[in-house]
Structures are given as structure tokens and as C-alpha cells.
Amino acid sequence: MSWEELSEKLRDERIKKGLSLKELSTKTNISIYKLKKMEEGDFSIESPIYMKNYLKRIAIVLGLNELELIEEYQSEKLPSPHEERNEIKISSNVICYTIIVTLIVLVGVLLFKIEKEFKLPYATLYNTSESILLIDGKELPPNKEYDIFKNIKVTSNQGMVMIKEYSGRTLKIKIRNFEVSLYGKGKKP
Numbered sequence: 001m002s003w004e005e006l007s008e009k010l011r012d013e014r015i016k017k018g019l020s021l022k023e024l025s026t027k028t029n030i031s032i033y034k035l036k037k038m039e040e041g042d043f044s045i046e047s048p049i050y051m052k053n054y055l056k057r058i059a060i061v062l063g064l065n066e067l068e069l070i071e072e073y074q075s076e077k078l079p080s081p082h083e084e085r086n087e088i089k090i091s092s093n094v095i096c097y098t099i100i101v102t103l104i105v106l107v108g109v110l111l112f113k114i115e116k117e118f119k120l121p122y123a124t125l126y127n128t129s130e131s132i133l134l135i136d137g138k139e140l141p142p143n144k145e146y147d148i149f150k151n152i153k154v155t156s157n158q159g160m161v162m163i164k165e166y167s168g169r170t171l172k173i174k175i176r177n178f179e180v181s182l183y184g185k186g187k188k189p
Helices: 003-016 021-028 032-039 046-061 066-075 079-120
Strands: 122-126 133-135 136-142 145-146 152-165 171-181
Touching: 003 032, 003 046, 003 066, 021 032, 021 046, 032 046, 046 066
Parallel strands: none
Antiparallel strands: 122 145, 122 152, 133 136, 133 152, 152 171
16 A cells, blocks of 8 residues: 555545544644645655554544554655665765866866966077078077977078077077987976
């Protein structure tokens, strides 16, 4: 028997006996609110132990079999308070982990963008010659600069360049096809 059928049975028996909810409340010492909820099929308002006690008192007043009424109540699966707490605990853990993972990802993305945005070159190459230099296949006109983030190759060139490392050392080089390797030499400020 479902709780809805049980609630109909309780309501029908109360009406058959000619009792109002107030009268049944007085005789059973159960609040009108709880009796009304039970007649609406809501037996989750109290823990199962209290509900069994309420049903026993109602059965006595209405002249019903106590054990039968309690069995009908228990035939419907009762939610376990431990199950509900575990569900709440699991969902709160999932939310916490989701927030933590999201924060870690956001911090990672932010650090990546900051590093990319503010990454300083290891050195800067200034073209002080009168001719165009070819650096990694790109032209560098006279009196322009080129930030060096990695090893570069200067090809098919002749002239004068100046390389300023961030360690403070300045190199003036007369070039004729050279490679610049600065990893480990220059320091970021």
C-alpha cells in the first residue's frame, strides 16, 4: 500500500467516525498540522519512529488494527536520514572540488597570460649599421631593434650591431653571418 492510499484510509476512517481534525488532535495528542500532512500523504514530516507512534495512537482512536496500519506505512520505502545526509555531503563535496578545480584552472590561465604578456626578452639587438639585417628570415632596418627571446640566426649580413643583455652587459659586434646564443647568459631584470 502506498502512502497516498494510507492517507486516504486515515481520512475516510476519521470522517466515518465523525471526527474533525481538531477532535482527532485532542484525542491523539498529535498536532492538527501533522494530522493534516499525514492525510495529504506526507509521512516524512517526522522520523519513522515517531510516525509509528502517531499511527498507533490514531489506530486506537479510529478503531483500526495498529500493526496493520504500521505495516502499511512501512511498505513504502522510507528515506533513510543517513542516505539523505550522504547525498548532501556528496553533492557539497562535488561542488567544493568543482570550485577548487575551476580556481586552479583560472589561476593557471591567468599566469600563462601574464607570463606571455610580460615575458621579457633575454636581450635586445639594435641594428646600428647602415644596411638591413636578416634575422631568422625577417628584415630589420637600420636603427631598429629586435627583442631576442630565443637563439637567433643573422644571415647574409655585414655591418655593425649592438646586443644589450638584461644582465647589463652590452656587446658591440661587427657582423658577418653570425648566430646569437644567449640562453643562460642574460638575466631577466
